[in-house]
Amino acid sequence: MTGETNGGIANYDRLFRNALIFDGSGKEPFLGEVAITGERIAFVGPTGTIAPNTGAAEEDLAGLALAPGFIDSHTHDDRIVLDEPDMLPKISQGVTTVVVGNCGISLVPVVFGDRAPPPPMTLLGDSQAYEFRTFADYASRVNRTRPSVNVAALIGHSALRLATMADIDKRASDSEIAAMCALAEEAMDNGATGMSTGLFYPANAAADIGEVASIAARFAQKGGVYATHMRDEFDDILASIDETLETAAKADIPVVISHHKCAGVNNWGRTRETLPKIEQASDHQPVNLDAYPYSAGSTYLRAELVTDTYPIHIAWSQPHPDMQGRALIDIASEWNVDLLEAARRLQPAGAIYFQMDEADVRRVLASRLTMIGSDGLPHDAHPHPRLWGTFPRVIGHYARDEGLFTIQTAIHKMTGLTARVFRLRGRGEIRAGAFADLVVFDPSRIIDKATYDKPLQYSEGIYSVFVNGVRSYIAGRGVVQRAGRIVGGNSPHDSAA
Ligand SMILES: [Zn+2]
Structure with a gap:
């Protein structure tokens, strides 16, 4: 039945047209159409395969990328x-x-x-x-x-x-x-x-x-x-x-x-x-x-990892929250102590090591x-x-x-x-039968914005995200629905495709 009209009645819950499809396999992307029914992908094919008005909700992605979540x-x-x-x-x-x-x-x-x-x-x-x-x-x-x-x-x-x-x-x-x-x-x-x-x-x-x-x-x-x-x-x-x-x-x-x-x-x-x-x-x-x-790596602040051969930044400190985001070497010199002593005073703490x-x-x-x-x-x-x-x-x-x-x-x-x-x-791929975990993004714009100085930043170029067939995130609006669950293993909570 997939890909056919049903007497003019929509038989897919959602349909993406003109999507640049990255199927997750590492193969070249192609321009095509993806249909979703329930929480699964129902159909994948090249542009023009699915007749008009077969999706309850149709979306023209105009060449934006569609990839597995x-x-x-x-x-x-x-x-x-x-x-x-x-x-x-x-x-x-x-x-x-x-x-x-x-x-x-x-x-x-x-x-x-x-x-x-x-x-x-x-x-x-x-x-x-x-x-x-x-x-x-x-x-x-x-x-x-x-x-x-x-x-x-x-x-x-x-x-x-x-x-x-x-x-x-x-x-x-x-x-x-x-x-x-x-x-x-x-x-x-x-x-x-x-x-x-x-x-x-x-x-x-x-x-x-x-x-x-x-x-x-x-x-x-x-x-x-x-x-x-x-x-x-x-x-x-x-x-x-x-x-x-x-x-x-x-x-x-x-x-x-x-x-x-x-x-x-x-x-x-x-x-x-x-x-x-x-x-x-x-x-x-x-x-x-x-x-x-x-x-750089990051874990809790451990004396064994303290060195003057690469920079160390403080991610958090229970006794000295005012020091978070600062370099350990600057804190040590401000306190007029060596690096190990500064680390000791900051603990319990977390750190970023440029190692x-x-x-x-x-x-x-x-x-x-x-x-x-x-x-x-x-x-x-x-x-x-x-x-x-x-x-x-x-x-x-x-x-x-x-x-x-x-x-x-x-x-x-x-x-x-x-x-x-x-x-x-059933995860990590775009194919008929797989779970509809999907992300829509612009390959020419996608980029991270979070930095060591300003780590709490949204990335750019991600437009919307679907989890188990449910539109869950829309850029600029945030999380609109939640549909996640335990997956993998012999999970009784998640039947495989
Ligand atoms: Zn680890």
Whole structure:
């Protein structure tokens, strides 16, 4: 029936004409028509295929781009999707799905009660933020809240450890591993997408390959994916890549190396070693990367990361909120102390570290294995601009203006590739039967506006965004409806196409 008139009666809920269609596969765009029925794409074809008046709502895009909604492959949005469900920083960029629970940090399944969450769990909020012992509880809260974007959720190894272990400074015992595997099973049975580690962070660092692989294997049996913020992104990066590949091979699980970088001035240029190594490994086992399009990283303010070899800016500070947005070196000189002492006085705090080389950033972004993930920190008072600017920056700056790759490749890295890696069936592509997660944008105008000085800025060139067939965001008006839910995995909440 698709594409035919039904006695002159509209048989599609919505119809786009004259759309420059990027289908998410990385192929050249083409001018055509896309029809939506309910929450699915019903028809895709070249211009002139669909007869007049077959759509209840018809829209002539006059050559504007229509792409699958962007999938943010790396986020810490676990809590913000509940507390600020409009998700403006994301949907205003064209993002329709966020992958939460990265870097070993997830809301599920740990509860802290009267205790304060230890870092890095503080990235998601204080102890009140943590109220979900089971994934089923979290999933039903997300679905009831109905954020503007879909949520694919990883379960963090630090959260699993804090929920089950007497002493997280040790390797887990066999019975603790068994307890974590039981929690893994509950999560996967109720729609989680996989597991993450943050071996760099104290809550996760005592876990060895055996512990991680035992737990990851349980996720693998249930169809899960494994994402890792590796133990070391500085001098020992190659050893960390070896550890990652060995762990994933042991667990027989597809792995994503999170926010791949070679951090620290003396490691600049070393993506010439890391990328060939990872690309070679990808011939034997499923491995991918995620990356954000900036040469600065951001996490909480950690003494180990304080240095005078690259600039450090303060994203937030509990005792000194007036210092947010300022350079640590200026604060130190104003206080007449050294950098470490200034950092100590500012803590607890968050920081932005200018620890990468631009040439490395470009090489990583351009790798065929790399997906785009913002790693934005939505709770920071003065966040890294990646929170509001990542996706338009990759398309407008790196693809269109710098020619690092084509616009269709940029879009593939944030749609089709990401959906395949995270097994988000029916997402990330424009084809009949897929979910109608769509973004309308102007390829000649799209660009990020958020900067390190002014990070809370809408991007330009994004016009409207659809989630599960519902028009959800209109530029200049904001969020008009919300239709997001838990997606991916064996989600009982989301039947696949
Ligand atoms: Zn991380």
